Amino acid sequence: MKQLTELQLLINDAVGKLSYPAYPADLYEPISYILSIGGKRMRPALLLLACDLFGGDVDKAIEPALAIEVFHNFTLMHDDIMDKAPLRRGKATVHEKWNANVAILSGDAMMVEANRLMMKVDDSILRNVLDVFNDTATGVCEGQQIDMSFEQRNNVSIEEYINMIRLKTAVLLGGTLKIGSIIGGAALTDADLIDSFGVNLGIAFQLQDDILDVYGDPEKFGKQVGGDIISNKKTFLLIRALELAKDGQAQTLNQWLCAAEFDTAEKVKAITNIYNELDIRQHAEKAMQTYADKAFVALDAINLPEDHKQYLRDFADGLLVREN
Amino acid sequence: MKQLTELQLLINDAVGKLSYPAYPADLYEPISYILSIGGKRMRPALLLLACDLFGGDVDKAIEPALAIEVFHNFTLMHDDIMDKAPLRRGKATVHEKWNANVAILSGDAMMVEANRLMMKVDDSILRNVLDVFNDTATGVCEGQQIDMSFEQRNNVSIEEYINMIRLKTAVLLGGTLKIGSIIGGAALTDADLIDSFGVNLGIAFQLQDDILDVYGDPEKFGKQVGGDIISNKKTFLLIRALELAKDGQAQTLNQWLCAAEFDTAEKVKAITNIYNELDIRQHAEKAMQTYADKAFVALDAINLPEDHKQYLRDFADGLLVREN
Known part of the structure; x- marks a missing residue:
């Protein structure tokens, strides 16, 4: 059984070997650029891991794993345009370094490239x-659209929110594991179960991200603590707080949400106080645990040797106790 | 043998029956919108025609034909953002009617939808x-990028230009016919020949479009006559004129190209005069004929009954004598 870290190195190596035509430069250079600025290559490594766990040949899964990495980076390239994000992993985004047109078109070409890489599997599958x-x-497209639409809305429900994060981030984790398992020779039921494991783990992970934004250790959390609060992002915490807030709390919350100018530290403190009064952290942790449990139920049911499942269990546990 | 007009109706009908989820509305409504504002459905009808000519069942080619139509409209949706075009077929473009983010993301979803439709073929092919x-x-992505890069350049060669129109418009016609022929059961050599017929016909057609922009009958030409001249578009005519212009002509040409403010009718007249002095129309018609000839040579070599090939020949002839 291969280790995830080993598979990440394999992917890093394979990404480094991807090469694109020199012409037209403004179509292909942004692709090499966004792929070069890294990320943990977690998704493609997990595709290889799933393949390996089911007894498949990891070498035959490398190109489909790259397809996932190229696809994921295509969505980042387009999302960054939509979000007007200046930075990605600390480097200038493609639409900043080149321009939006280049980022649109290079993204489109990446989508085609992802399809091409994904086709490098046996005819039978x-x-x-x-x-x-x-x-x-x-x-993923639906999730991104729903996420954007939330910015214009003040009545997003928890159910809608969970559906959004499921689509925007969790289905990619599920699909990645499923494809890896299919390449590894998994039966259809097992492929569906590992998909379910991935989707539910992805939702739990995103809920944890919401919690860490407010309650994470500033030393360990990669992003600015309270960033979601400052930008009025509709996270699980804010949506739940808006549901539960009583008169005075609701008024205070809305004042902060509508404030055009404010001291950021003061806003983070005030809204965190309301979250604390309403036990929002506990609500979010309970929801996170619900999805983690669903992930583990699916995992338990997979027809794989116990040590293989334990590896995935340990991986999921590690993912869900992080403080960064 | 089926008629192209009959196949266009079949496609129109099938496009009308395409339906998308209601949610998220801003992802799917723009897809229905751009598909509903029409176009002649020439490409998908030609896919069906190619299938039929090789003895295939047209019903089995409808979804792949729709894939071509959806793909083509995806490229239009993204091109319109890049070109800041307010109108498409006389209607507001998606980024105008909604916004650029919606147009980026709906286009992405259309690309996925096109892939899905294209997969509706037998496993064997x-x-x-x-x-x-x-x-x-x-x-198509490469062609669009090269076309955009031409706007920043003053030294585009005829060879580069032909390569650009080949990629941006002609390969889609070739690929469409090739896919139709494969579904129809064509041998590989014949599929390649009909591809070559389509690509060369597409180049000839685009060169004709360049000519008609200047020399077309204003009554019949769908667009503003001289539109390319007014916008300094690097067409075959302008590139050739820049190559051939002698001192005084070159100076006049460059003055018009650099003029920030001008009377449009005067500019069209002045540049057309230079084109006339340099026999640019004849140069362009000669190039167009060269590619039409290549198309017919490929067509002649296809292993199909003579009346089938004659139908394609008549279609190509009709396409290349149009004045609109």
């Missing part, structure tokens, strides 16, 4: 793999 | 069809 990939891609 | 489709899609 080609349709199955591409079906999963297309469903995943549609989900 | 799935990989082959998708390979052609991916190559076509990459070509």
Whole structure:
């Protein structure tokens, strides 16, 4: 059984070897650029891991794993335009370094490239793999659109929010594991179970991210603590607080949400206070645990040797206790 | 043998039946919108025609034909953002009617939808069809990028220009016919020949478009006559004129190209005069004929009954004598 860290190195190596035509430069250079600025290569490594756990040959899964990495970076390239984000992993985003047109078109070309890489599987599983990939891609587009629409709305429900994070981030984790398992030779039921494991783990992970934004250790949390609060981001915590807030709390919350100018530290402190009064952290942790439990139920049911499942269990545990 | 007009109706009908989820509305409504504002459905109808000419069942080619139509409209949706175009077929473009973010993301979803539709072929030809489709899609992205880069350049050669129109518009016609022929059961050599017919016909057609912009009958030409001249578009005519212009002509040309404010009718007249002095129309018609000839040579070599080839010949002739 291969280790995830080993597989991440394998992917890093394979990403480094991806090469694109020199012409037209403004189409292909941004692709090499965004792929070079890194990330942990967690998704493609997990695709390899799933393949390996089911007894497949990891070498035959490398190109589909790269497809996931290229696809993920395509969505980042387009999301960054939509979010007007100046930085990605500490480096200038493609639409900043070049321009929005270049980022639109290079992203489109990456999507095609992802399809091409995903096709590097045996004929016997080609349709199955591409079906999963297309469903995943549609989900990610839907999730991003729903997320954008939330910015204009003040009545987002917890159910809608969970559905959004499921689509925007969790289905890609599920789809990645499913494709890896199919390449590894998993039966359809097991492929569906590892998909469910991934989707539910992804939701739990995103809920944890919401919690860490407010309650994370500033030393360990990679982003600015309270960033979601400052930007009025509709996270699980804010949505739940808006649901539970009584008169005075509701008024204070809304004042902060509507304030055009404010001291950021003061806003973070005030809203965190309301969260504390309403036990929002406990609500969020309970929801996170619910999805973690669902992930583990799916995992338990997979027809794999116990040590293989334990590896995934340990991985999930590690993911869900992080403070960064 | 089916008629192209009949196949266009079939496609129109099938496009009308395409339906998308209601939620998220801003992802799917723009897709229905851009597909509803029409176009002649020439490409998907030609895919069906190619299938039919090789003895295939047209019903089995409808979804792949729709894939081509959805893909083409995806590229239009993204191109319109890049070109800041307010109108498409006389209606507001998606980024105008909604906004650029919606147009980026709906376009992305259309690309996935196109892949999904293109997969509706028999397993035995799935990989082959998708390979052609991916190559076509990459070509279209490259062509659009090269076209955009021409705006910043003053030394574009005829060779580069032909390569750009080949990628931006002609490979889609070639790929469309090739996919239709594969679904129809064509041998690989014949699929390649009909591809070559389509690509060369597409180049000839685009060169004709360049000519009609200047020399077309204003009554029949759908667009503003001289539109390319007014916007300094680097067409075959302008590139050739810049190559051939002698001192005084070169100076006059450059003055018009650099003029920030001008009377449009005066500019069109002045540049047309230079084109006339340099026999640019004849140069362009000669180039157009060269590519039409290449198209017909490829067509002649296809292993199909003579009356089938005659139908394609008549279609090509009709396309290349249009004045609109």
